[in-house]
Amino acid sequence: MPADFRGHLQSSVGFTKNALLEAKYRGIDTCVLRPAKDEDWEGYLRTLHVKIRTKTLIYEDAEIELVNGEKVPVSPHGMFFLKHPITKKDVFFDYAINTGLAQRKHDDGQPVAFETEPRLLYCRDDAEPVEVAFLRCRPAYIDGLEMEHIVQSPEDWVFMQYLPEGVVDEKHFFEFKELERLAAQFKKETRSPPLSP
Structure with missing residues (x-):
């Protein structure tokens, strides 16, 4: 040994x-x-109790105002109404709205209107695309999912x-x-x- x-x-x-x-x-x-x-x-630290409550954005009175003054009501499901002028790809209306709201201060339940940069195109069947002047809606947040998780060593x-x-x-x-x-x-x-x- x-x-x-x-x-x-x-x-x-x-x-x-x-x-x-x-x-x-x-x-x-x-x-x-x-x-x-x-x-x-x-x-x-042995136990961590986490509770997450999400908020879901909804919007009412949604519409697209075109450069010619015409106003087009928008389905709340955000179907393909718009097209990007450079990439020519379809743009969901709700994606455009969410992006715009994320960049601007707004009050819950109050109407908002904003331009997009670059200006999106509104396309109709068998018609020339028209530039969008404003996107309008009345956004509100409602309670979404609630998740609770306990992390224990x-x-x-x-x-x-x-x-x-x-x-x-x-x-x-x-x-x-x-x-x-x-x-x-x-x-x-x-x-x-x-x-x-």
Whole structure:
């Protein structure tokens, strides 16, 4: 056995005074490994209670005002009414409204009107596209989803070293996976070298 080899005793409940004295005399470490108790967690964040309440944007009295003064009522479902003048891609009306509202201050339930940059195009079947002068609506927010989630730390373990004088080394809190890794490392480091023939 190597000269610097140290023994290691591990318990889940502790050691008697005589056992601690004998272990110290023989150079054996005495450690306790046990599940953490509530008092071990004092001063540590263990549980996080999260409640999220979302708001959903709705709008009423939605319409598109064209540059020629014509006003076109808009379905609340935001169908493809508009087209981007550069990319020629369809633009949902509600997407254009949401983007505009996000960039401007507005009061809940009060009418708003704004221009788009660049000006979107309103397309009719078999007709030339017409530029949009304003998008108008009366936005309001209603309660949406409510989610509640409790995040709790997994059951951790306490690993500490006991000494005959009654002194306990600093406590260490490990998640079980980390503890398994350290235990495997400890076994690897303390494995005795093979005896020579």
